[in-house]
Amino acid sequence: MSYTVGRVAGFAGVTVRTLHHYDDIGLLTPSERSHAGHRRYNDADLDRLQQILFYRELGFPLDEVAVLLDDPEADPRAHLRRQHELLTARIEKLRKMAAAVENAMEARKMGINLTPEEKFEVFGDKDPEQYAEEAEERWGGTEAYAESQRRAATYTKEDWKRVQAEVDDWQERYTALIAAGVQPADEAAMELAEEHRRHIGKWYFEVPYEMHRCFGEMYVADERFKAYYDSMRPGLAEHLRDAILANAERHTS
Numbered sequence: 001m002s003y004t005v006g007r008v009a010g011f012a013g014v015t016v017r018t019l020h021h022y023d024d025i026g027l028l029t030p031s032e033r034s035h036a037g038h039r040r041y042n043d044a045d046l047d048r049l050q051q052i053l054f055y056r057e058l059g060f061p062l063d064e065v066a067v068l069l070d071d072p073e074a075d076p077r078a079h080l081r082r083q084h085e086l087l088t089a090r091i092e093k094l095r096k097m098a099a100a101v102e103n104a105m106e107a108r109k110m111g112i113n114l115t116p117e118e119k120f121e122v123f124g125d126k127d128p129e130q131y132a133e134e135a136e137e138r139w140g141g142t143e144a145y146a147e148s149q150r151r152a153a154t155y156t157k158e159d160w161k162r163v164q165a166e167v168d169d170w171q172e173r174y175t176a177l178i179a180a181g182v183q184p185a186d187e188a189a190m191e192l193a194e195e196h197r198r199h200i201g202k203w204y205f206e207v208p209y210e211m212h213r214c215f216g217e218m219y220v221a222d223e224r225f226k227a228y229y230d231s232m233r234p235g236l237a238e239h240l241r242d243a244i245l246a247n248a249e250r251h252t253s
Contacts, residue, residue, distance in 0.1 A: 002032050002040040012049055019049075027066050028052060060157065147205040163203050170195060174240065175233045184242030190250065193243040209248040216244030 009016045022028035023039065028049055032040035041049075048069065055065045155163075174192050182188050197212045207215070219225045220241045229237035 002042050003046070005030070005039045005041070008041045008046065008049065011046070012053060014053070022049075022052065022062075025062065025066075027062060027069075064157065151204060166199055170199065171232055174236065178233055178236060178239055184239050185246040189239070189243040190247040193240065193247040194251075196240070196244070197247075209252050212244055213248050216241040216248075 003011070005016050005019050009019055019028065019039070023030065028045065030039040030041045031045055032042060034040055051069055052065055055068065056062075060068070170192065177188055177192060184190075193212075193216075197207050197209075200207045219229055219237045226237040229240060
């Protein structure tokens with residue numbers, strides 16, 4: 001049995017334009033054509049489309065998806081096992097991403113220009129294209145959005161892994177710092193606050209100290225940010241806020 005491009009788009013929840021694009025770049029070429037030259041997809045094509053959408057959901061760029069699927073030594077079961085492992089590992093990050101989108105909206109109300117990519121785009125997704133469209137609709141005219149989009153467009157999967165590794169390492173060190181009784185105004189705490197600011201500047205957009213102060217206040221004022229940081233260790237949100245304020249003061253006074 002074969003299916004029209006319109007039916008396949010309906011099955012998969014994608015647009016006909018997307019399927020045409022996949023065909024144009026050789027990622028998903030339908031196995032058949034009608035007498036009139038219209039695309040017709042068979043069950044094997046649908047299986048490949050499912051694999052493509054799994055990898056896209058995981059944030060893989062199209063060119064990398066093509067390489068993975070066209071590997072002559074890979075078998076379909078290996079793809080499914082790999083995708084299952086990746087999806088399982090991302091469950092927690094999906095929850096964080098949902099919170100990050102809400103936090104970005106709240107940040108905007110407070111005059112801070114953030115985008116969902118700024119965190120955990122990456123980092124997590126639900127649907128990265130959907131978040132990108134929402135971010136563009138809300139904040140597409142801001143310089144911070146344009147800069148973060150420009151940078152993110154150049155990042156590879158390995159870049160995103162490095163971003164997340166830096167975040168994980170910072171969280172571990174900050175948690176240990178609090179456990180050791182280090183106060184927010186101590187040198188070690190201010191250095192980690194400065195590292196927090198530079199991380200955003202390194203990967204997304206520059207964060208002046210005044211903006212970083214606003215971030216710190218938001219981490220305490222917004223229940224969702226506070227819950228995120230306090231989930232690492234109770235009281236971390238307020239500790240980080242105070243460290244950010246102390247660090248900004250020493251650099252701007």
